[in-house]
Amino acid sequence: MVASSDASSSDWFIDCGCMTHISSRRSMFIIYTAYHPNTKKVKGYNSVTSFASGYGNVWLIRQLPDGMTETIILQEVVHLPGSFNLISQSQIMDKDVIFEPVNHYSLNLYNRHGKLIATAPQVDGLFVLDHVLDLAPELTDYTDINNDSCLLALYATGHASRHDAEKRMIWHRRLPHVGFKALEVLPMITDAQRMTGKCDCESCIKCKLARKPFTPNTTSRATEPLQMVHSDICGPLETAIGGGRYMLLFNHDATRHTDEYILKYKSEALEEFKEWKALREKELGKQVKRFCTDGGGEYTSKKFAEYLKSEGILNETTTPYTPRSN
Numbered sequence: 001m002v003a004s005s006d007a008s009s010s011d012w013f014i015d016c017g018c019m020t021h022i023s024s025r026r027s028m029f030i031i032y033t034a035y036h037p038n039t040k041k042v043k044g045y046n047s048v049t050s051f052a053s054g055y056g057n058v059w060l061i062r063q064l065p066d067g068m069t070e071t072i073i074l075q076e077v078v079h080l081p082g083s084f085n086l087i088s089q090s091q092i093m094d095k096d097v098i099f100e101p102v103n104h105y106s107l108n109l110y111n112r113h114g115k116l117i118a119t120a121p122q123v124d125g126l127f128v129l130d131h132v133l134d135l136a137p138e139l140t141d142y143t144d145i146n147n148d149s150c151l152l153a154l155y156a157t158g159h160a161s162r163h164d165a166e167k168r169m170i171w172h173r174r175l176p177h178v179g180f181k182a183l184e185v186l187p188m189i190t191d192a193q194r195m196t197g198k199c200d201c202e203s204c205i206k207c208k209l210a211r212k213p214f215t216p217n218t219t220s221r222a223t224e225p226l227q228m229v230h231s232d233i234c235g236p237l238e239t240a241i242g243g244g245r246y247m248l249l250f251n252h253d254a255t256r257h258t259d260e261y262i263l264k265y266k267s268e269a270l271e272e273f274k275e276w277k278a279l280r281e282k283e284l285g286k287q288v289k290r291f292c293t294d295g296g297g298e299y300t301s302k303k304f305a306e307y308l309k310s311e312g313i314l315n316e317t318t319t320p321y322t323p324r325s326n
Contacts, residue, residue, distance in 0.1 A: 010025070010085075010132060011084070011085060011128050011129075011132075012060065012085045012086070012087055012128065013084060013085065013087065013126050013128055014087050014107065014120050014127040014129065015086045015087065015088060016089040016090070018086045018088040018089075019088060019090070020076065020077075020078055020091060021058070021076070021077040021078065021086065021087055021088050022077065022080050022083055022084070022086040022088075023058055023077050023078070023079055023083075023086075024079075024081055024083045025085070026053070026081075028085075029054075029058055029077070029079065030058065030059055031056040032054055032055075032056035033054055033055055033056055034053060034054040035051075035052055035055070037051070038051050039051070040052040040055075042078060042080055044083075050080060050083070052079060053079045053081055054078075055076055055077060055078050055079060056076075056079070057073065057074065058074045058077045059072070059073055059074075060072040060074065060118075060132055061132070061133040062129070062132060062133070063131040064116060064119070064131075069133070070117040070118065072092075072109075074087065090236070093265060094236060096111065096112035096297025096298075097110070097112075097297070098111075098297055098301050099267065105121065105122045106119060106120060106121045106127075107120040107122075107127050108120075110301070111297075112296070112297035112300055113300070114300065114301065118130070119131075177201060177204050177207075221253055222252075222254040222290075223254060224254055224286065225254050225280075225284050225286055226252065226280060226281065226284060226287060226288045227290065228252075228253035228254070228289065229251065229288055229291055229292065230249075230253060230292045230293070231248070231249060231291065231293050232249050232294060232296070233247065233248050233249070233263070233269060233296065233298055234246065234247040234249065235247055235266075242262045243262075243264060244264045245264065246262070246266055247261070247262060247263070248260070248262075248269055248273075250273075250276055250280075259276060261276065266297070266298040267298065269298040269299065269304070270301070270303060270304050270307065273304075274307070277311075289314060290316055291308060291313050291315055291316065292317070292318065293315075293316075294317065294318050294319075295317035295318070299315075299317075
């Protein structure tokens with residue numbers, strides 16, 4: 001990719017050839033881990049190899065045309081000084097972000113619920129994320145702790161200073177995620193102000209989650225082909241198959257026969273579904289009646305929903321990551 005010479009250090013370009021997100025600005029990272037010097041190589045479009053300084057998370061706050069703001073969280077962004085800010089199209093699509101071209105001169109970005117989260121007009125042949133606001137200085141100050149959610153909550157809510165928050169997080173992780181009140185008895189942090197905030201540590205929250213007993217699926221199985229079809233997408237695969245990194249599956253509920261299609265991008269699911277539907281309906285002399293998925297972004301787009309409705313197909317979704325509900 002060749003960026004415009006007029007590009008600013010705050011411009012973010014959408015790159016379909018980049019395998020990872022890249023940022024040149026150290027100040028844009030809210031979470032940051034440094035690499036050892038000259039250890040992480042990054043190969044550019046012109047085969048020039050550079051060394052990355054670190055990686056982390058970047059929050060992009062966008063102002064939409066209606067004046068509202070939306071936040072895009074980019075994870076595992078590589079810090080490459082002297083480069084341009086690049087958003088990997090394949091990486092962000094893996095997070096169920098849907099791209100929709102507008103009059104061939106702009107892109108709209110939607111989340112998995114169909115909500116507009118960003119616009120990217122075309123500038124000098126490149127799609128540039130529009131109206132990216134700078135983060136508040138206080139959110140770009142601290143980057144020494146890898147556990148981002150808890151440290152961010154402590155510092156941003158004002159329950160502890162940066163120094164106190166970092167010190168508590170270090171000992172919180174060293175002592176198998178002990179509570180903050182228990183930490184106050186330790187001599188190395190008794191000089192810190194009394195902690196009144198709520199622990200927002202991701203690991204702690206996950207460990208406290210409980211799942212109710214799963215109710216078995218009492219829905220009767222299909223008795224004939226195409227009466228109910230299950231579909232899902234596998235990937236991204238480490239090794240590309242036929243130029244694609246995703247596998248689209250269609251499973252007949254009645255016969256358990258499965259058809260596979262190789263995709264380059266998740267956004268190709270609708271066109272492949274149309275092709276598969278036409279083939280199987282003509283072959284079997286029957287029509288698809290129920291289409292069951294896990295509600296992934298590739299199936300919940302407005303275009304996919306409108307097509308299913310126009311064909312009279314009942315769209316059913318199951319709980320994500322719960323194959324027992326199929």
